[in-house]
Amino acid sequence: KVRVRVTVRTNLSQLVGGATESTVIARVGQGIVSAIGSCNSYRDALADPMVITREVLAKGLDSQTAFAMVSIDIADIDVGVNIGANLQIAQAKADVRIAVAHAEKRRAMAVAREQEMVALTRENEAAVVRAEADVPSAIATAFRRGQLRVRHHPRRIQTVGQSSLSDAGSRTGKLRLPSVSSGSNTTDAWETEGGACEVRR
Structure with a gap:
């Protein structure tokens, strides 16, 4: 808020038909507002x-x-609310709220993605369990069709890392033989310390 004292001199040639006192006051007020607005800071004024x-x-x-204006004297300058600073503070607070909202959105998306991956893991585990459950049925079907037969014979196999021979009746087998092709049929054979197993296809 600025209070000024304006000293004027009457212009007789314009006294009749010219702008009066109210016009001068309005123009002076306009000029003061423009002058203060052009300052970089209120400290300049x-x-x-x-x-x-x-x-x-x-x-x-x-x-x-x-x-005719002779002089303009500044009687008092009262610094009020800094509207510009308040606007900057409000803008900064709004930016902070926007950043927090974006961060919360990203966190929620990460949590949702984590839950999706957990559900996918559970689904894959269930698929593995279902596949394992089908193994006994597949073996039984192979037995019925004659595609799978088991033959036992004594055999001594040297285990890895030991110099002594293990008992042929041991149940811990460690040797797998590769598939053998004979004509149009393919035979998969496994040999263990307790016997051998063949699958013909």
């Missing part, structure tokens, strides 16, 4: 109040009026 006076007088606001 406080440090040099004459900058307002020079700005107003340089505009020639008394033209075509019944008065």
